[in-house]
Amino acid sequence: MQDDSRIEDVVSTLEAQLPEALERLKEFLRIPSVSTDPAHAGDVRAAAEWLCAELQGLGFLASVRPTPGHPMVVAHSPKGNRRPLLFYGHYDVQPVDPLALWDRPPFEPMIEETADGPVIRGRGAADDKGQLMTFVEAFRAWKTVHGALPTDLVLLFEGEEESGSPSLQPFLRENAEELRADLAMICDTGLYSDGRPAMTTQLRGLLGEEIVVRGADRDLHSGSFGGLAANPIQILVNALATVKDAGGHVTLPGFYDGVEELSDELRADWQDLGFDAAEFLARVGLKHPVGETGRTGLEMVWNRPTFEINGITGGYTGDGFKTVLPAEARAKVSFRLTGTQNPEAIRVAFRAHVRAAIPDDCTVEFHGHGASRASRMDTSDPAFAAAKQALSQEWGREAAYIGAGGSIPVAGDFKEILGMDSLLIGFGRDDDRIHSPNEKYNLESFAKGARSWARILAALA
Amino acid sequence: MQDDSRIEDVVSTLEAQLPEALERLKEFLRIPSVSTDPAHAGDVRAAAEWLCAELQGLGFLASVRPTPGHPMVVAHSPKGNRRPLLFYGHYDVQPVDPLALWDRPPFEPMIEETADGPVIRGRGAADDKGQLMTFVEAFRAWKTVHGALPTDLVLLFEGEEESGSPSLQPFLRENAEELRADLAMICDTGLYSDGRPAMTTQLRGLLGEEIVVRGADRDLHSGSFGGLAANPIQILVNALATVKDAGGHVTLPGFYDGVEELSDELRADWQDLGFDAAEFLARVGLKHPVGETGRTGLEMVWNRPTFEINGITGGYTGDGFKTVLPAEARAKVSFRLTGTQNPEAIRVAFRAHVRAAIPDDCTVEFHGHGASRASRMDTSDPAFAAAKQALSQEWGREAAYIGAGGSIPVAGDFKEILGMDSLLIGFGRDDDRIHSPNEKYNLESFAKGARSWARILAALA
Incomplete structure (x- = not known):
């Protein structure tokens, strides 16, 4: 189904328009949408409205939808005959305390040069505003180059992910017909720790x-x-x-x-990742894994x-x-x-x-x-292999199936309420300091992330 | 040494001038001298200066004396040939948090009617501004009635009692000659719980x-x-x-x-107090003593x-x-x-x-x-018996020797550095909520406290 020249034009447009994309991301990051703090309710709503306006500008039928808590943003591409995909992200962010440990104000994002290349720093840069903008920018480039997206889309953005998602399940139930799609794309996870592209197939x-x-x-x-x-x-x-x-x-x-114990196959795959718990902990100033005796480091964070x-x-x-x-x-x-x-x-x-x-x-x-509950994906669905190939192509490295120690309950909710599997693909790095002071997102993650989605859209179309 | 008519004139003057004394106490309580919070350092100093001015007005040679922390107030009566006594109190107060649990602002003292009679409510009312003003008012009445005090006095007021008294020991060492007296009077303790007058003879x-x-x-x-x-x-x-x-x-x-285990004598005395741990705890909404098994309630708080x-x-x-x-x-x-x-x-x-x-x-x-360290007084000193008799006379009940679970380190410091014993006499009640929201001091404590000191001064002269 892929047409190489069609994709490469989209990819080069994304490269050319990176500066404008970063300005848009900065604007989004300046809105202090801390969902867990009632004092920020107005800011959470402002972030929803900002996102809705962006999507309307791209030709989506988008609206801010009320819930008993913070609103959802829902958007649809004009209906065609193509296979519909659902994209999910969250526009709320973690609290910033302890504020004294931030090197600069958390809601004044800046591009900084680091030893690992340039990064954008600020609360939400990686979790999840920077990540969700990777697919929004991919949509924009497809529209710019070809006038249309390669497939029909439903977009769902939540404003309560960092405060337990109290409205998500009721909203999915009440709007199940509208939101049902063949597959969900969730962009709220990371690369494997050495920068290898990855798809997360199990979550705690x-x-x-x-x-x-x-x-x-x-x-x-x-x-x-x-x-x-x-x-x-x-x-x-x-x-x-x-x-x-x-x-x-x-x-x-x-x-x-x-x-559940790991399958022999997954145990071998994870072994192949070469995870070094001591090295992983050394990056945050620690030395010793503290989990149950007799477990590997990856088991401790992904499977225990x-x-x-x-x-x-x-x-x-x-x-x-x-x-x-x-x-x-x-x-x-x-x-x-x-x-x-x-x-x-x-x-x-x-x-x-x-x-x-x-x-x-x-x-x-x-x-x-x-x-x-924990989630484990069925990787025998051909979409997993197609997305894995697109990812591998963009990053020039074989994408890996990995686990995650964090929870993305929405994947379980999509399965249970909307009956669809999720592809968990994201571009965060272990040193992004999500939930901590001085959160950042590498520009490589942002740029290659957007290009990855451009390719995955084509691969799944 | 006592002359009954001389004392009774002082006592009736204290009764007549109670309203003015309460106005002075309110003025003192309005100064938020929270010593543990650096933001209140200026207020702590203001309280010292207020007290110093009061004492100068009574003819004392008084001064605010610097320390590396909050200042001391030291005052002397004009020297005569009489036996010198030292009086100690502290003019700093506890923090007020949680502020939301106060019924009214903690530094806007008011007289309130309660089922137990009128009280003055505010931070420091009982601990220790209200208490220290009992002896200041006794001095005033002696001066008013007889033009002079019955004995020479040295007064020492500290502003760091609620924050660990870091400057006290160095100050006592550096000013030992000036402060040395035969006996210290410390007014920072309470009546026994049923309102019986008491002298505290051991402290944790x-x-x-x-x-x-x-x-x-x-x-x-x-x-x-x-x-x-x-x-x-x-x-x-x-x-x-x-x-x-x-x-x-x-x-x-x-x-x-x-x-140390209790002596048989003290165990019998304490038994005679009729302390009921369950009743004591019930006043604060609890039921069960949680200390070591096999110990009485009074042992738990006074001797363990x-x-x-x-x-x-x-x-x-x-x-x-x-x-x-x-x-x-x-x-x-x-x-x-x-x-x-x-x-x-x-x-x-x-x-x-x-x-x-x-x-x-x-x-x-x-x-x-x-x-x-813990302190235990030598009650064979005749001053104990004399003060006990004066107290019993004022309150119309036999004064008791009791223990205290709190710490008044100054008593140990006086013994060690200045070589003198302390009479720990105070008029606080268990329900004064010291260190808690809605602290108060009963007007009976204030009025009879001042009269008690007037009598003790005569008894020890």
């Missing part, structure tokens, strides 16, 4: 929980009450210290139900579940010292899930574990923060 | 530590690194969960060296050491959720000490305990926050 699931332990009805003086009255921080700490044992195993009953404390607070945390015995303590924790682990069953087991540590004159309150 | 010591655990050189995405990279919150939590065992015993080696986590923070603690694996986590902890426990030896043991939990690719940093 996620379960988030927030815990509030309360003791006395007021903060107490630790002199008057210390040793006599329950300390909610100590109770919380004791509960969280025992979720994992000394060997890194989660101790909750039934936790490992559904965890884990428990992490993501935030904790209680008592006096300002400058100086205060001998308070606080009335409450809070933590945010998450589990990464693999295989067919059931997030709801694990939520129940976790809550029971915490409750067992709470004395009967104290209370505990739980807030659920999203639950998604 | 305090050791404060701040811990900073650092892992990766940046915040990480828990999807990309979770299960592989060390989590500083988990490391900190694991270290803090094992300082005490399930029976409430501190596990640090040598921790209980120097802890303890470990408390006073503050903890790490990772994302804002609204919503962030799947971060943070670069660092922090905690503030303290030990309350009894008998002859050595704070520096315990600091060493605690740091060793925490260090043993730190993987070699992570780091830990400690900040010491003050260390003081």
Whole structure:
């Protein structure tokens, strides 16, 4: 189906118009669309409107669609007889704290030269605004060169991905007819760590929980009450210290139900990637893998579940010292899930574990923060091979099937609600500092990413 | 030495002038002298200057004296031939957070009617501005009625009591000749819980530590690194969960060296106080004593050491959720000490305990926050009996010798550096909410407190 000259014209147009594309990306990155912080709700909406206007400018029938939370942006190419594809990205970003650790303001993006070539730096550069703009720019180039796209498209952009996607499932259910396509393209993953192009074929699931332990009805003086009255921080700490044992195993009953061992084939493929856990950790100033004994580094992050404390607070945390015995303590924790682990069953087991540590004159309150199962793609679909070939051509290296330790619940939702598989193709790098201060996206990722999509569009048309 | 008519005139003058005394206290309470917060340094100084001006107005030779931290206020009565006494109080206050839990602004003091009679509410009302003004008002009344005080006085007011008193010991050493007196009067303690007047004859010591655990050189995405990279919150939590065992015993080696059992006499005296731990805890919404098994409630707070986590923070603690694996986590902890426990030896043991939990690719940093031994007074000094009698007379109830779970390190410093014993007499109540939102001081405490000092001055003259 591919016509080489048609594609090469699109690719060279993308190369020629890179400066304008970067200006558009900068404009998008200046909008502080932090979805988890209610103070930024207006900015999230502004980002949706910016994106909608861009798509309308490319001839899409695009609209900002309300949800009970932040809006969706939905766009359609004018209908033809060609095979429809759905593209997904998210226009919201992570919070920026700790702000003091940013070298420059997070929402004033700049191009910087680095030892690895130029990068664009700012919150959302890689996750996910820079990534979603790779396919938007590919669409633009196809339209510019050939006046039309090689296939019909449905585009879906979410504004709640960084805050648990509360509106996504209801929206997919309510708009299933409109959104149904043969295949979804999700651009929110990365290259393999050495820069090899990759398609992510398995993802860990996620379960988030927030815990509030309360003791006395007021903060107490630790002199008057210390040793006599329950300390909610100590109770919380004791509960969280025992979720994992000394060997890194989660101790909750039934936790490992559904965890699957790697197939021999995938184990061999991953072995071939040459992952070096010590080298990977050295890049962030660490040395030793902390996961379960007897597991390789890639297994630990791609194929084994884990428990992490993501935030904790209680008592006096300002400058100086205060001998308070606080009335409450809070933590945010998450589990990464693999295989067919059931997030709801694990939520129940976790809550029971915490409750067992709470004395009967104290209370505990739980807030659920999203639950998604792990995903594993069926790579025997010919679209996987076609996209892999297009990717390999653009990057000049054999594309790899890899796993991901992060969660992209939308892939599971597309399968379950819309009955379609997902191709998870992205161009992020391990050192992009997503979710951290000084996030960046390499210009090579942005430029080759857009060209990759231009080729994949042709290959799947 | 007492002349009943001389005292009764002073007492009735204090009664008549209570409204003016309350206005002076309100003025003092309006100054937000939070010593632990560098942003309030100017306010701390303003409180010192206010107090100095008050004392000058009473004929004292008073001055604000610099230290490397917040200043001291030192005042002397014109020298005579009488026995000198030293009075101590602190003019700094605790932070006010969480501010949202205050019913009214903490530095806009008001008189309120309550079921227990009128109170003055505001930060510092009981700890320690209201208390120190009891003896200042007693001095004023003596001067008003008799033109002079019944004894020579040295007054010392500190502005760093709520932030570990870093300047106190050096100041006492450098000014030992000027400050030396036969006996110190410290007004920073309370009535016994049922309102019985009391003299505190033993105090727990305090050791404060701040811990900073650092892992990766940046915040990480828990999807990309979770299960592989060390989590500083988990490391900190694991270290803090094992300082005490399930029976409430501190596990640090040598921790209980120097802890003393109660004498039979004191055990009997305390038994006579009729302390009901369940009733005491019920006032703050709790039920069960959590200290070591086999100890009475009063032993737990007055005669047994303890470990408390006073503050903890790490990772994302804002609204919503962030799947971060943070670069660092922090905690503030303290030990309350009894008998002859050595704070520096315990600091060493605690740091060793925490260090043993730190993987070699992570780091830990400690900040010491003050260390003081426990104090026990020699009640065979006749001044104890004389003051006890004066107190009993004012309150119409037999004054008691009690313990205190809090630390008043200045008592130990006076003994060690100035070679003098301390009479710890105060009028606070258990429900004063010191260190908590909505702190108050009963007007009965303020009024009878001032009259008590008027009588004690005569008794010790």
